[in-house]
Amino acid sequence: xxxxxxxxIDGKSIVSQSNxxxxxxxxxxxxxxxxxxxxxxxxxxxxVSSAKSAFETWKDVPVPVRARMVLKYQQLLKENHxxxxxxxxxxxxxxxxDAKGDVWRGIEVAEHAAGIxxxxxxxxxENVANGIDTYSIIQPLGVCVGITPxxxxxMIPLWMFPLAVVCGNTFVLKPSEQDPKTPMILADLFYExxxxxxxxxxxxxxxxxxxxxxxxxxxQAISFVGSVGVGEHIYKTGTDNLKRxxxxxxxxxxxxxxxxxxxxxxxxxxxxAACGAAGQRCMGISVCVMVGEAKSWENDLxxxxxxxxxxxxxxxxxxxxxxxxxxxxTRVEGLxxxxxxxxxxxxxxxxxxxxxGFENGNFVGPTLFTDVTTDMSIYENEIFGPVLCxxxxxxxxxxxxxxxxxxxxxxxxxxxxxxxxxxxxxxxxKVGQVGVNIPIPVPLPFFSFxxxxxxxxxDQHAYGKQAVKFYTETKTVTSRWFESDIPxxxxxxxxxxxx
Ligand code: NAD
Numbered sequence: 191x192x193x194x195x196x197x198x199i200d201g202k203s204i205v206s207q208s209n210x211x212x213x214x215x216x217x218x219x220x221x222x223x224x225x226x227x228x229x230x231x232x233x234x235x236x237x238v239s240s241a242k243s244a245f246e247t248w249k250d251v252p253v254p255v256r257a258r259m260v261l262k263y264q265q266l267l268k269e270n271h272x273x274x275x276x277x278x279x280x281x282x283x284x285x286x287x288d289a290k291g292d293v294w295r296g297i298e299v300a301e302h303a304a305g306i307x308x309x310x311x312x313x314x315x316e317n318v319a320n321g322i323d324t325y326s327i328i329q330p331l332g333v334c335v336g337i338t339p340x341x342x343x344x345m346i347p348l349w350m351f352p353l354a355v356v357c358g359n360t361f362v363l364k365p366s367e368q369d370p371k372t373p374m375i376l377a378d379l380f381y382e383x384x385x386x387x388x389x390x391x392x393x394x395x396x397x398x399x400x401x402x403x404x405x406x407x408x409x410q411a412i413s414f415v416g417s418v419g420v421g422e423h424i425y426k427t428g429t430d431n432l433k434r435x436x437x438x439x440x441x442x443x444x445x446x447x448x449x450x451x452x453x454x455x456x457x458x459x460x461x462x463a464a465c466g467a468a469g470q471r472c473m474g475i476s477v478c479v480m481v482g483e484a485k486s487w488e489n490d491l492x493x494x495x496x497x498x499x500x501x502x503x504x505x506x507x508x509x510x511x512x513x514x515x516x517x518x519x520t521r522v523e524g525l526x527x528x529x530x531x532x533x534x535x536x537x538x539x540x541x542x543x544x545x546x547g548f549e550n551g552n553f554v555g556p557t558l559f560t561d562v563t564t565d566m567s568i569y570e571n572e573i574f575g576p577v578l579c580x581x582x583x584x585x586x587x588x589x590x591x592x593x594x595x596x597x598x599x600x601x602x603x604x605x606x607x608x609x610x611x612x613x614x615x616x617x618x619x620k621v622g623q624v625g626v627n628i629p630i631p632v633p634l635p636f637f638s639f640x641x642x643x644x645x646x647x648x649d650q651h652a653y654g655k656q657a658v659k660f661y662t663e664t665k666t667v668t669s670r671w672f673e674s675d676i677p678x679x680x681x682x683x684x685x686x687x688x689x
Contacts, residue, residue: 193224200240201387244388263383283511296348302635319688330358343372425647436648441600448606463629522575529568599642
């Protein structure tokens with residue numbers, strides 16, 4: 191009998207009553223691993239109402255108590271790091287090293303959340319007028335919702351619920367239906383760390399379940415990470431319903447290669463950033479802009495990429511794994527065909543890639559195009575596969591202009607040995623995460639993570655440090671304490687000035 195993935199609702203681990211179940215398959219061989227339910231309307235309703243009533247007591251649990259629980263959580267995540275990574279590798283296809291990285295980047299957020307007391311400190315000014323003090327206090331919002339993508343099933347849920355809950359909120363997580371087991375382990379450990387079971391609810395599903403949450407009166411805030419089209423829908427619907435929304439969306443990340451860069455370091459960085467996780471990273475490199483003489487490095491890049499051999503994660507020599515599903519493989523191979531048809535030169539073709547013993551896997555080999563132009567569909571679309579497009583620019587100014595004209599602004603990078611070029615790039619580029627001789631500049635949680643233009647929708651650029659601001663509300667109190675009654679004949683203050 192196939193394993194059925196449970197949900198965590200109203201403090202219990204339940205088997206859904208839904209009659210809609212999806213198969214979750216191993217992307218390396220299509221073996222059905224387990225089934226995930228599309229939660230019923232009532233199940234989603236129960237999750238939200240349980241989270242709402244849990245908030246009434248959870249918000250008053252002292253901050254240090256909440257912080258200690260998250261500290262314990264961080265310890266449990268570390269102890270179970272490899273076990274989580276194994277499940278993650280099996281359901282996503284990531285290599286074991288990459289799966290461990292996915293878990294580790296999430297653990298860092300739990301670590302950061304343990305410092306919640308100092309992040310929730312307010313401000314105080316004594317004597318703003320005679321005998322009057324003003325101070326701000328920071329309070330949680332209520333029920334928050336998280337909707338997460340398939341490509342980081344540990345890190346991205348961990349961006350959200352530990353911080354939201356430690357701030358005093360309760361949380362409903364709707365993880366990706368494509369790899370639902372990893373987030374269930376994360377939730378299990380969360381309860382084991384001492385968090386009451388009803389402060390975090392996990393429901394499974396897709397569009398319908400998400401829409402129910404977006405339209406629910408008792409949901410205060412929505413965090414989303416995923417593709418642009420879905421993110422735009424979530425942002426528009428959530429804000430139409432007057433909710434607080436942050437939506438991290440898609441990307442088209444460019445890496446600029448200056449001719450003065452260290453050649454071997456640059457090529458090494460590009461190859462990993464373009465093909466790591468089979469190119470299924472929002473911060474992966476999809477376009478390299480070769481400036482001036484750097485164009486002559488194309489063949490070296492081709493030779494380096496050619497060496498990469500994707501395989502099943504249990505094969506220790508695997509450079510990267512398969513794409514998440516068959517549709518993704520068909521889509522990526524279709525885009526490669528469009529690239530050829532539109533006139534780009536295909537230096538390496540990853541279509542119809544054969545992995546012995548895994549002939550049914552969703553593997554795409556490393557793919558390299560050159561002579562790509564901005565009107566081609568391989569440039570316009572986020573490919574989300576191990577496909578790198580090479581472009582050429584005469585000057586750094588031209589490269590910067592190309593990147594700033596692109597509708598996405600998630601990540602970018604420059605490889606150069608010139609401090610002046612790096613400084614100019616950092617100053618003029620209109621992108622959220624910038625790397626200098628670093629191909630994937632994902633910051634740590636004590637910084638903020640954000641995207642520009644179509645890569646982020648929301649008014650609170652949030653993850654890590656800023657996430658506390660997203661998940662809380664500030665209340666400013668102005669206070670005076672009286673020792674005596676008002677004297678006879680005293681005229682009332684009719685202005686807004688403090689007296
Ligand atoms: P996706 O948009 O298909 O799915 C994300 C979530 O939305 C899932 O939980 C899914 O069930 C739900 N969903 C899907 N269709 C929906 C619909 N029509 N209405 C409501 N909800 C819906 O994204 P994905 O394929 O899982 O993830 C890959 C995408 O995520 C890429 O575009 C990638 O760039 C992006 N991403 C962005 C970041 C970032 O920080 N900006 C990080 C990781 C991934």
